[in-house]
Amino acid sequence: MTQNEKFRFKRRMERRNLFSGICGADKSVKLVFLLLYLAGFIWVWCKQGAIRSAGDNMVLLSPILKLVLENSMTTYLLLGGGVIVFLLVYPFGKKAAQDQLQSIGLVNHAGMVPVLLRKYRDKENNHVTIWEFRSQSIPLVTWQDKQSSIEAALDVSVVKVKYSKGKSRILLHTVPARTDLPELLEWKDSCLSQTDFELVLGEGFLGPVKVNLAHIPHILLGGSTGSGKSVLLKLLLMQAIRKGAIVCIADFKGGVDFPAVWHKNCRMCFEETNLLALLTELVNELERRKSLFRESECPNISQYNKATGSALKRYIFACDEVAEVLDKTGLNKEQKELVSQIESKLAVMARQGRAFGIHLILATQRPDANILSGQIRNNIDCRVCGRADNVLSQIILDSTAAAEQIPKDARGRFLLHDGTVFQGYLCNEESL
Ligand SMILES: Nc1ncnc2c1ncn2[C@@H]1O[C@H](COP(=O)(O)OP(=O)(O)O)[C@@H](O)[C@H]1O
Ligand SMILES: [Mg+2]
Structure with missing residues (x-):
């Protein structure tokens, strides 16, 4: 000019x-x-x-x-x-x-x-x-x-x-500038959203922060250790159970994060071969729903249930520390093959799950390309980042915003992909 x-x-x-x-x-x-x-x-x-x-x-x-x-x-x-x-x-x-x-x-x-x-x-x-x-x-x-x-x-x-x-x-x-979110927010049942199928993440400056799985089907939680990922994951799963979804949890940390109450209410999986069987079952269910919806000319699960009077449930597959499963470093050929099969099932669910009510909620500290393939990552639109440094924030949100906006000593404080900062609710899992 x-x-x-x-x-x-x-x-x-x-x-x-x-x-x-x-x-x-x-x-x-x-x-x-x-x-x-x-x-x-x-x-x-x-x-x-x-x-x-x-x-x-x-x-x-x-x-x-x-x-x-x-x-x-x-x-x-x-x-x-x-x-x-x-x-x-x-x-x-x-x-x-x-x-x-x-x-x-x-x-x-x-x-x-x-x-x-x-x-x-x-x-x-x-x-x-x-x-x-x-x-x-x-x-x-x-x-x-x-x-x-x-x-x-x-x-x-x-x-x-x-x-x-x-x-x-x-x-x-x-x-x-001096306003801050509370450091501790107790979950109350009155916080549960009445909208189908909306999950509440926490509270931001503008009120409750929610994600509707009918529109944004999958969620990725990242952030450094101790930032509150497991607590947030369990908060979301607790709401999903209350809303009648079938929750499947893969936990490769020996089950320490999920006490007995979860085992009663969810399908648990602690081992790779079982995981592949579980994911195969979910992908088969997805295919079954595909032909059901095609026959009744319904574009998604909500409309199918409405039109046919059925009560198909949503499936939520959750995995805490997903890197424990998907990291291929140091594996032999056979193990690598197993992980690739797990990956490809997850990719199908990530690509097609939305309409058929099959959702992924994955948590891991560092979801970089070695852990999550582009096929899975690019289909997870809801990204949540806890406390993180510049590099980690960049990996999770494609920006350094989390490093700038989340205090270094914060727990349960997150940044959503759209720039909303929120404090996650702390829920008492015994009351599941
Ligand atoms: N929403 C929260 N509010 C208050 N404290 C929290 C919250 N989330 C996590 N914490 C605290 O942080 C600790 C670590 O949380 P955790 O979910 O295990 O972290 P991560 O899975 O990221 O390593 C918890 O034991 C709890 O004391
Ligand atoms: Mg954890």
Whole structure:
């Protein structure tokens, strides 16, 4: 872009911003200004005779002032209107915010900084403030990448960033920088979602954080040891059991994480050959459902159950520390072959499971390409990352956000793929 083009572009945007400054002001602010203006109008109207005679009585008055006092109504209309337009357009506080964003380099190719149009309380969450910016063609990913710098610049914690009005505006949902989520959140049965088939992960700044397996069928949990993966996995499985799903758990850590109560309510599997048999059974069930749905022309399990009055249940296959099964390092040829077969069954479930109500919830510290093949990984859209360093966060979420946003000593604190930070519920597994 040449200097000349940049200049023209800036001028055009400034004119646009002037207009949106008036249109974008809060309704309550506009109303207050309008009422003040009307009150002033009535006062001048009632007093115009007195104002005129006061002007007439003053001998040494300049002719301009005399003219003003004689035509008090017209002067008020013009001058008052001008003041109101100025108040609506002048960026009180807005300028400071824009300067802060400029200082962290959040500018477009023409060097222009986003314009703050409005700042207001979220109606649904009283403690959340929404900053509405004209995006100046800066894409959402840039805002997300610079989230930490934006937080420092505006002295807030950003809980959500999204587009509004197409892609021309950006909404930053923020809470005061000192606000934090609770360190401990006890699970209560009232937290269970009534929606089919929605699981609650925890609580974020904007309320409960949920994932609906009917839309996002599989979940991957990652994060360093002690970050809370097993606890979160069990929270999700507990809800799935309550909702009537058939839960199958593969545990290769000797069953220490799953006490007897789980064995009563789920199908457990502790060994590779049994695991292959279990996965083969699940894939066969998937194929059986495929032909059932084809015959009754139903696209998914919910519609099939509705249309035929059947009660097909969802299957959840969960594996904690899935790397224990899928890591091929140090295995002989036979063992590698077994793992490949397990992998290929998981890949079928990952690819096709959604419509047929067959879901995967996999947890592992480091789900890199050596552990999870692209076939499985790319089909797991819901990714959750606990405490992690830059490299780990990058592996799980394709960004370093978890390293930046989750405190080093946090337990049960996670970041969802869409940037939502939440505290997972701690549930008492004895009450399963
Ligand atoms: N949601 C949570 N709230 C509070 N403490 C938690 C939570 N999740 C985990 N913890 C604590 O962290 C410890 C480790 O959790 P765990 O799930 O075993 O971690 P990981 O499986 O990632 O190694 C738990 O024993 C518990 O004390
Ligand atoms: Mg664990």
